[in-house]
Each structure stands twice: as C-alpha cells, then as structure tokens.
Amino acid sequence: EADIYQTPRYLVIGTGKKITLECSQTMGHDKMYWYQQDPGMELHLIHYSYGVNSTEKGDLSSESTVSRIRTEHFPLTLESARPSHTSQYLCASSRSSYNEQFFGPGTRLTVL
Amino acid sequence: GIQVEQSPPDLILQEGANSTLRCNFSDSVNNLQWFHQNPWGQLINLFYIPSGTKQNGRLSATTVATERYSLLYISSSQTTDSGVYFCAVEQWGGSNYKLTFGKGTLLTVNP
Numbered sequence: 001e002a003d004i005y006q007t008p009r010y011l012v013i014g015t016g017k018k019i020t021l022e023c024s025q026t027m028g029h030d031k032m033y034w035y036q037q038d039p040g041m042e043l044h045l046i047h048y049s050y051g052v053n054s055t056e057k058g059d060l061s062s063e064s065t066v067s068r069i070r071t072e073h074f075p076l077t078l079e080s081a082r083p084s085h086t087s088q089y090l091c092a093s094s095r096s097s098y099n100e101q102f103f104g105p106g107t108r109l110t111v112l
Numbered sequence: 113g114i115q116v117e118q119s120p121p122d123l124i125l126q127e128g129a130n131s132t133l134r135c136n137f138s139d140s141v142n143n144l145q146w147f148h149q150n151p152w153g154q155l156i157n158l159f160y161i162p163s164g165t166k167q168n169g170r171l172s173a174t175t176v177a178t179e180r181y182s183l184l185y186i187s188s189s190q191t192t193d194s195g196v197y198f199c200a201v202e203q204w205g206g207s208n209y210k211l212t213f214g215k216g217t218l219l220t221v222n223p
Binding site: 031033037040041042043044045048050058059088090092094098099100101102103104105106108 | 113153155211
C-alpha cells in the first residue's frame with residue numbers, strides 16, 4: 001500500500017544527544033519535505049528535496065540537516081538536541097507533475 | 113511571500129450543524145489544499161482545489177482564484193469532525209513547490 005512512514009512516533013531525549021528522524025515513502029514521489037509544527041500553531045517548512053542528492057533549506061531556520069540518498073528516504077538529523085527543538089516534525093511528499101502534498105503521521109520530539 | 117488567513121480561528125458546533133470555513137490568500141496560487149489535523153497530529157488530505165468546486169461526502173470546497181479565497185463547507189457535522197482545519201497554498205509562479213499554511217481553524221463538535 002502506498003504510504004508515508006515516520007519513525008519514531010514519539011521521542012523523549014536529553015539535551016546534547018544526536019538524533020535522526022526517519023521518513024520513508026512508497027508513493028513513488030520525487031519531492032519530499034520536512035515541516036515543523038509547535039502545538040496549536042501553523043506548519044513551517046524547514047527542508048525540502050526535489051530528488052536524489054537534492055536538498056534545500058525552507059522558510060524557517062533550523063539547526064537540523066537532511067540527506068536524500070534514495071528516492072524513498074529523507075531522514076532529518078539533529079547533531080545536538082536542545083529544549084528549543086521540542087516540537088512536532090511532519091514529513092510530506094508529492095509528485096513532480098503537480099504539488100498535492102501527502103503527510104506522514106509525524107514525530108513528536110521532546111528534549112529535556 | 114504569500115499571506116494566508118483563515119477564519120474563524122475557533123468554532124464550536126452542536127452535532128448536526130453546518131459550518132463554513134474561509135481561507136483568504138494575498139496572491140495568485142498554483143495549488144491550494146485543505147487538510148484536517150486529527151487529535152493525534154496527522155494531517156489528512158481533504159481537497160486539492162486550486163480552482164472550482166469539489167465535493168466528498170459531507171464536505172465540499174470552493175476556490176474562487178480570481179478573488180483569492182477558498183471555502184470549506186461541512187454539513188451535518190459529527191464529533192469526529194473535530195480538530196484543526198488548515199488551508200495551504202503554493203504561490204503562482206513559484207518554482208519551489210512550497211506550501212504556505214494558514215494558522216488553522218479549531219473546530220469542536222459537541223454531541
């Protein structure tokens with residue numbers, strides 16, 4: 001079944017830890033995105049990718065980094081997590097032909 | 113960049129009531145989507161509607177691109193309709209395929 005998967009769904013970690021949030025899609029989409037959302041607030045784009053080996057920063061400054069080595073995989077990494085990184089992170093993907101975006105279930109990150 | 117305003121910010125209904133949510137945007141758009149964010153945080157696609165009218169069951173949406181607004185209609189609301197409804201747009205002529213989100217409408221449907 002075509003879908004978008006994110007792991008972990010929930011993560012509680014201590015300050016200074018390195019973490020990677022996983023996102024995979026079986027939709028066959030070229031474009032992938034990471035959004036950050038604080039509780040009750042709108043989504044902000046932090047990273048996007050047009051395809052393999054393509055990554056761009058979004059509108060909201062973020063200390064995270066991303067990679068796109070495989071079409072279906074778009075992980076997000078925080079080298080040293082801080083309490084200010086506490087948020088929900090949502091991954092999305094879309095086709096090249098038109099930009100209807102589909103979202104994964106999200107990862108709720110809490111940094112203590 | 114493009115501005116997206118949603119109204120009302122909050123809406124409380126009794127089960128069975130109808131409602132209209134509005135999305136205004138400040139520039140021409142390539143793409144407009146409506147989403148429902150459920151209590152678990154997942155965004156569910158409702159409509160991809162850069163122009164025209166679409167219907168899906170009790171929900172329908174209309175986008176009047178020339179006047180820069182979109183409306184989401186919910187009829188015979190149910191408690192499961194509760195959550196946040198987001199409008200998101202991609203600015204016309206943009207090459208980055210980026211969606212800009214509104215702040216959302218928090219809908220509460222009481223039994």
